[in-house]
Amino acid sequence: MTFREELRSRNFSIYGQWTGVLCIVLCFALGIANIFNSVIVFSIICLVSSFILVFVEIPFLLRICPTSSTFDAFIRRFTTNYMRAAMYVLLSVPQWLSLIQKASPLLVAAVFLDFAAFFYLLAGLKSQEFIGSKTLGGQGVAQMIV
Template sequence: MGLADEFRSGNFSLYGQWQVRSYLHYLIMAFLLVFIEIPLCLKCCPTSAKFDNALQQFQNSYFRAIAYVVFAVVMWLAVGLGDRTLQVVSALALSFGAVSYVIAAARHQTPASSTITGGTGVSTIV
């Protein structure tokens, strides 16, 4: 059964699955951002050495800025495809995060981890 056949079938359980799939990339972005930004998750969740090494690349403000820009562009494109208030808020938050990391990179500041999210805070950086 192809996509056109599924569409013509009138089976709403298929349409429900399509809605979940349409939000899958947002879940992937959220998963990555949680592990990049919240050190407590790395302490609580078992991760592999390969995953930990991949996340080490994001300990640089430039890489974080690039990631946030990419995620913000995806969200702004989604906003352009439809009027979705929640996506506008997400796109704005990601854009603000990207700008913040660009400024931090320009000032050569190392990423700090907030004590609120299980990090060490700014006392170890200053």
């Protein structure tokens, strides 16, 4: 399945996964950009979120990166649409809370994290199976590596 076919599939879990990849880039960039601002703690949380999302959304990285079995077990919890939606909501909460201290670009990360949560929630409500993008290492690509 090509990228274009994935987007035409009308499976909201694929939309959520691609929005999650966008969140990885946004959280990393905005975390670094705001680390020397007055929202240091929230920037660090945003950076940590980006690294967690890398392993959740790009499954073949668990096979090629040396990680502990505890970390692997933690990441493997997020295999259903509902668990991923909950994870994205939990990751967006600190970014929304950063508004209490100061309005910053971390708001963009919070909005896109919520978009990804919405897509995964929609996939769960429509009873769509979680389907990982082949481009990102889903559906057999991770098994072919090892």
